[in-house]
Amino acid sequence: MDSINLEVLKSCAEWISVGRSCELITVIKTWGSSPRPEGAMLAICEDGTVIGSVSGGCIEDDLICRVRKEGITRRWPEIVTYGITADEAHRFGLPCGGTIQLAIEPLSHNSGIAELLKKIQQNELVARRLDLSTGAVSLGPASPGMCMQVSATAMTTIHGPRWRLLIIGAGQLSSFLAHIATGMDYHVTVCDPREEYRETWSLTEVEVVHAMPDDFVSEHKLDSHSAVIALTHDPKLDDLALMEALRSDAFYVGAIGSRGNNAKRRERLKLFDVSDVQLGKLHGPIGMYIGSKTPAEIAISILAEMTAVKNGIPLLDEARIEYAKRARHQPQAESLCGSSS
CATH class of the missing domain: 3.40.50.720 (NAD(P)-binding Rossmann-like Domain)
Structure with missing residues (x-):
């Protein structure tokens, strides 16, 4: 049995290997109550197929709807926030006062997903750094106590068995x-x-x-x-x-x-x-x-x-x-x- 996030990464690697467009969505911040914790991931393919979860389902529905209408058109990572207003929180099934911020990253062979999976399968703990302006990715060793870090320019996520x-x-x-x-x-x-x-x-x-x-x-x-x-x-x-x-x-x-x-x-x-x-x-x-x-x-x-x-x-x-x-x-x-x- 794989963890949910590992299943997400494996699906991304498979889609990339056959030339399908896809995006990796990561919860980077939450305010108030939230259905999923920071670091939770979801992958979405060009046909609207999703693996993983970032909410109770309503945000996933919105992401799927957008992809099916517009396709995957992002060229660079983008930060998206849901639930800023009470009406939006209600629409997306977030608890009262709940707000969730996501990093949406278009993937390619340069995203390092296959290499990341290889390191995880070797039981390595890996820090994956994403440049939020260019989409450039680098992988390095991580320690068990490290947590996800997000700044105005980069997002570092931790992968592997902590x-x-x-x-x-x-x-x-x-x-x-x-x-x-x-x-x-x-x-x-x-x-x-x-x-x-x-x-x-x-x-x-x-x-x-x-x-x-x-x-x-x-x-x-x-x-x-x-x-x-x-x-x-x-x-x-x-x-x-x-x-x-x-x-x-x-x-x-x-x-x-x-x-x-x-x-x-x-x-x-x-x-x-x-x-x-x-x-x-x-x-x-x-x-x-x-x-x-x-x-x-x-x-x-x-x-x-x-x-x-x-x-x-x-x-x-x-x-x-x-x-x-x-x-x-x-x-x-x-x-x-x-x-x-």
Whole structure:
């Protein structure tokens, strides 16, 4: 599964390669409420075909209508603003007070889209600089903390996986988790020293490595854009990875297991000099409580919690598996006690 922006770039490269005119539209600024964040992209072909999204749909409709009526006639990049007035905001489906500014760029072989895709596929993080007056493009390395920058003369967008996810264990749950996380712009790597699990791995776009989990985590030099999830159910493997991850700057560290197993895991980790502060970073039982049962649902639960942590959203106790399950069973227990008295 590709991220939305990667699908946009691939469509652009395909249209350019067969000689079709197309434009790349990027959200560069928003005021008030906005359906799509800054950096969101949409590609539109000369026949009105679109890939990606910059709004809830109404702005896309306007862009399509203009292309079908006038064709693609721009020769240079142009900055366009929607929703300046209340009437226009209403017309384009923007919330009250919402305004969105777009950079519309006509593409050609000189736009560097094919080269950009090649670098992204090599897991490079790339800064693409567009000269807003001439349309000239240059590509260079970027760091995970870089954000899109726009001035009166240039726009620099960041492409490639800015977030890393290391998964310990190559089981079925790991496959669902890796598949979805890849679509969320994570660079996912799976570690499993067990040959029988590696041989059955079928997700070709995600690398599976044969290494001991603690060495694997240590070698990746985790930073604040990294997450580690341990899913083997084997303490000999999961605990090794968690020890290294909890001592790192990883923004999220989680492990599969029941409430009872999670408590035992914390006691084991203390024996290996993992401090209480470091243990406080451990998410377990892992995931947000949504009543998940199947591997796919559990993967969504885990990624929901991880996304909340990444975005700095505090989770209420009711959303945490440990508290939610306790709350669900408590009324039942009280009812049973009451009926027996």
